Amino acid sequence: MNEKFNNMFGNEFGGQSGFDQETKMVGQKMEIILRKEELTKLLDEMWEIYGKGNIAQLQHYKKQVSSIKEAGCKVLRNSQGKHKILT
Numbered sequence: 830m831n832e833k834f835n836n837m838f839g840n841e842f843g844g845q846s847g848f849d850q851e852t853k854m855v856g857q858k859m860e861i862i863l864r865k866e867e868l869t870k871l872l873d874e875m876w877e878i879y880g881k882g883n884i885a886q887l888q889h890y891k892k893q894v895s896s897i898k899e900a901g902c903k904v905l906r907n908s909q910g911k912h913k914i915l916t
Contacts (some may be wrong), residue, residue, distance in 0.1 A: 857896075877910060
């Protein structure tokens with residue numbers, strides 16, 4: 830019985846997950862827009878710490894940049910280590 834239900838309605842409910850992911854991404858992007866200045870400062874500080882020789886900081890920096898990019902934004906860094914988040 831359970832298998833028949835999944836065969837009949839599986840595709841219908843499968844389309845819902847795409848909508849949920851899109852909604853989540855919009856929420857993440859909105860959060861980044863609202864916290865843009867704070868996140869830019871954080872990235873600048875993280876890059877500065879890495880530049881002073883703390884190699885372990887690079888992992889946290891990359892994780893933060895990755896989460897911003899996953900939300901559909903771009904992260905730019907100039908040669909002086911200053912960041913800009915484009916939404």
